[in-house]
């Protein structure tokens with residue numbers, strides 16, 4: 352057996368994924384997962400009540416892919432892409448497909464990679480770069496257009512976009528909790544949030560202390576939600592340093608109150624990235 356390092360295996364799978372997207376004519380959004388599935392021998396896709404979000408089951412002919420029918424359509428697409436990524440951990444030329452890499456790659460590692468590969472499948476790097484180049488400077492307008500173009504959920508796009516160096520903004524996805532829960536510091540918050548940062552800001556935390564104190568009204572989140580679509584200039588702490596950010600906020604439609612906040616830093620190294628026009632503009 353060929354002994355490949357983890358990084359080499361990951362890069363090999365990534366290039367196989369890109370070839371697969373190209374050969375199925377799916378390098379442009381929106382990605383048609385059904386067409387991709389056929390080329391990975393996933394012939395049977397079932398939506399039913401499951402105890403988990405999705406599952407891929409090898410059969411003598413290929414795979415059955417099951418999705419939990421109770422989750423939203425956009426979330427189902429993300430799970431669908433994740434399960435398709437699992438097929439790259441099988442030799443699909445054998446019947447039934449046989450597991451490969453399992454001696455080198457742990458199950459946990461495979462899960463993490465499949466999440467990353469799902470990002471590459473639904474929002475391929477090349478397609479993203481093209482859309483970003485066509486739309487100029489990144490911001491809320493482009494973000495919203497991308498949700499439509501790529502047919503992904505706001506949270507998925509918020510997670511995926513900062514992974515590219517071309518989208519050097521901090522994106523925060525906020526969702527109102529369905530049930531009140533206690534946070535670690537003992538303060539109950541009715542909102543939960545995920546912060547997505549580009550790699551060059553990965554180690555710098557964005558101060559969110561004000562958000563976990565709903566009694567200190569008005570909290571930025573509530574302001575953002577109540578105001579709907581707003582652009583505000585605010586001071587936040589990034590990596591312990593006070594900075595001024597332009598924050599673009601958008602209230603999202605849906606059954607659960609959600610807000611997307613995009614932070615444009617006006618200071619720090621982020622400024623250079625944010626204010627630098629895309630390459631094609633400089634031509």
Ligand SMILES: [Zn+2]
Pocket residue numbers: 433434437462465
């Ligand atoms: Zn999985």
